[in-house]
Amino acid sequence: MKSKSSSTEGRFAYEGLDRVIHERARLSILTSLITHPKGLTFSDLKQLCALTDGNLSRHLGVLQRAKMVDIVKGQDHNRPQTLCRITPSGRNRYLEYVSTLEQVIRDAAKETKNEATGGLQHRLTPLKA
Secondary structure, three states: OOOOOOOOOOOOOOOOOOOOOOOOOHHHHHHHOOOOOOOEEHHHHHHOOOOOOOHHHHHHHHHHHOOEEEEEEEEEEOOOEEEEEHHHHHHHHHHHHHHHHHHHHHHHHHHHHHHHHHHHHHHOOOOOO
């Protein structure tokens, strides 16, 4: 069994990848809501995220239980309307999550560059007979 050095142990663990957000539909919902701070109607959110009523309801429920979104039910011209908004804590968690994703990209780019140059140099080194 190899022992890992303390400098590399868990280097790519990315603890900031919030499991509540790290799902395609919920990431879409939060991205839509963070770009519309006054909120979106259920129907607009459904269209932006390309989700069915049931899927959107289920994912909004997860985000609401995590206190990342507020859901306000009301009326518009005597028709029921649901307004969805990102909460301040949802905004903070989202921004932390995006920051972690940016670190993933920086690390991948750096490692890819290191592999490309190191691997290329290795392949160009002549073999000794």
